[in-house]
Amino acid sequence: MDFEFSEEQLMIQQAARDYAQRELIQDVLERDEKAVFPEKHIKNLAELGFMGMMVDPEYGGSGMDTVSYVLAMEEISKIDAATSVIMSINNSLVCFGLDKFGNDEQKKKYLTPLASGEIIGAFLLSEPEAGSDATHQHTTAEDKGDYYLLNGTKNWISNANSASTYIVMAQTHPEKKHRGINAFIIEKNTPGISLGPHEDKMGMRSSDTHSVMFSDVKVPKENRIGADGFGFKFAMMVLEAGRIGIASQALGIASGALERATAYAKERKAFGTELANHQAIAFKLADMAVKIENARNLCLKAAWLKDNNKPITVASAMAKQYAADMAMEVTTEAVQIHGGYGYVKEYHVERLMREAKLTQIYEGTSEIQKIVISRDVLKD
Ligand code: CAA
Numbered sequence: 001m002d003f004e005f006s007e008e009q010l011m012i013q014q015a016a017r018d019y020a021q022r023e024l025i026q027d028v029l030e031r032d033e034k035a036v037f038p039e040k041h042i043k044n045l046a047e048l049g050f051m052g053m054m055v056d057p058e059y060g061g062s063g064m065d066t067v068s069y070v071l072a073m074e075e076i077s078k079i080d081a082a083t084s085v086i087m088s089i090n091n092s093l094v095c096f097g098l099d100k101f102g103n104d105e106q107k108k109k110y111l112t113p114l115a116s117g118e119i120i121g122a123f124l125l126s127e128p129e130a131g132s133d134a135t136h137q138h139t140t141a142e143d144k145g146d147y148y149l150l151n152g153t154k155n156w157i158s159n160a161n162s163a164s165t166y167i168v169m170a171q172t173h174p175e176k177k178h179r180g181i182n183a184f185i186i187e188k189n190t191p192g193i194s195l196g197p198h199e200d201k202m203g204m205r206s207s208d209t210h211s212v213m214f215s216d217v218k219v220p221k222e223n224r225i226g227a228d229g230f231g232f233k234f235a236m237m238v239l240e241a242g243r244i245g246i247a248s249q250a251l252g253i254a255s256g257a258l259e260r261a262t263a264y265a266k267e268r269k270a271f272g273t274e275l276a277n278h279q280a281i282a283f284k285l286a287d288m289a290v291k292i293e294n295a296r297n298l299c300l301k302a303a304w305l306k307d308n309n310k311p312i313t314v315a316s317a318m319a320k321q322y323a324a325d326m327a328m329e330v331t332t333e334a335v336q337i338h339g340g341y342g343y344v345k346e347y348h349v350e351r352l353m354r355e356a357k358l359t360q361i362y363e364g365t366s367e368i369q370k371i372v373i374s375r376d377v378l379k380d
Helices: 007-022 024-034 039-047 066-079 081-101 104-115 174-180 231-267 279-307 313-343 349-359 366-378
Strands: 121-124 140-143 147-158 165-171 181-187 193-195 209-220
Touching (some): 007 024, 007 066, 024 066, 024 081, 024 349, 039 081, 066 231, 081 121, 081 147, 081 165, 081 181, 081 231, 081 349, 104 165, 121 147, 140 165, 147 165, 147 181, 165 209, 165 231, 181 209, 231 279, 231 313, 279 313, 313 349, 313 366
Parallel strands (some): 121 165
Antiparallel strands (some): 147 209, 165 181
16 A cells, blocks of 8 residues: 655645645635635636646646545645635536536537636535435426426525536436436526525635526537436436545645644643643644544545546545544534634634534535445445
């Protein structure tokens, strides 16, 4: 087993670290407070090649591997997970899906500007009554011959306003249940699409989240991804890859919290000595470090499996469930170590704790990951 990173992987990690620590940090508190979309940073991340990291340069991407993506996601998320989720959705849910399952025409027209970061994308699966229970899609896509007619509502859509291109799942053959679902590429400015209000979220506040309504939206037939009825499998396969991104995000949030808690414990004095000299605090830091290392190994293993074209369903579910739950524990401890200072915005750890919470919910809750993992444990 080789635990060394290549020179290229280390350079990508360093580039992400430098950008996050020098640039992203500067306005992160203000963006969080005012829920301002990080437009300038997304442009800069695109210039670094981070918006289509794993896509072939032929289609506008950077041709990097998934291990590099994990390293970059960790560094960006240490400082600002609201920015890293925009990057993650574009990379894993949108670009990966088009790269793996789109045809050449679709890749030329849609993947190329998405992977280069010229535009960004969104993934529209969740609905008001179909979140975890994703097979029960109520949005319909009626086959009208040379086009599909879409009607319905999608919920909790990250990048809904900032994206130009949507990947949308909708039901074409209700009698076939999930085997009747299709996936479509839809341009956001298509007539009949409207957005609900900006969701005022607890964390990840500068990423834009809205519901999206479709009212008699005409979608050309050539915008369907894959064969008729492939949409649910498409969504599942894209999500299982996407979970590596969110697992790495949770890892980054936790390692950012550990870095801040460690620095604070070395500086702040109580009872005549630095907090770090109190075993109650030092042992907390040790526990946090072990959990973070476990999560990092799960993320890297899932990434390595994906890079080597091996099954990732269980590995990505394990990485996401463990990293997300771990991030919640570690950020809570980081706030505790900071005491009262941890509860105010200036010290960042309360924001990291709010960000960690969402990693347990989106792209499949921790409970959904446990369904996937337990089915594998229990199978014959
Ligand atoms: N790869 C390929 N196919 C898969 C699959 C996978 N990983 N997982 C399931 N499938 C297929 C199954 O083989 C089955 O197909 P067939 O019947 O043709 O064999 C079909 O999908 C249905 O599978 P199940 O019978 O297992 O369905 P289920 O309802 O029992 O459970 C589930 C499926 C795993 C719970 C799934 O519904 C799920 O993952 N739910 C969570 C959805 C989710 O992650 N939502 C997040 C929204 S996206 C988001 O958050 C983005 C954002 O903006 C941040």
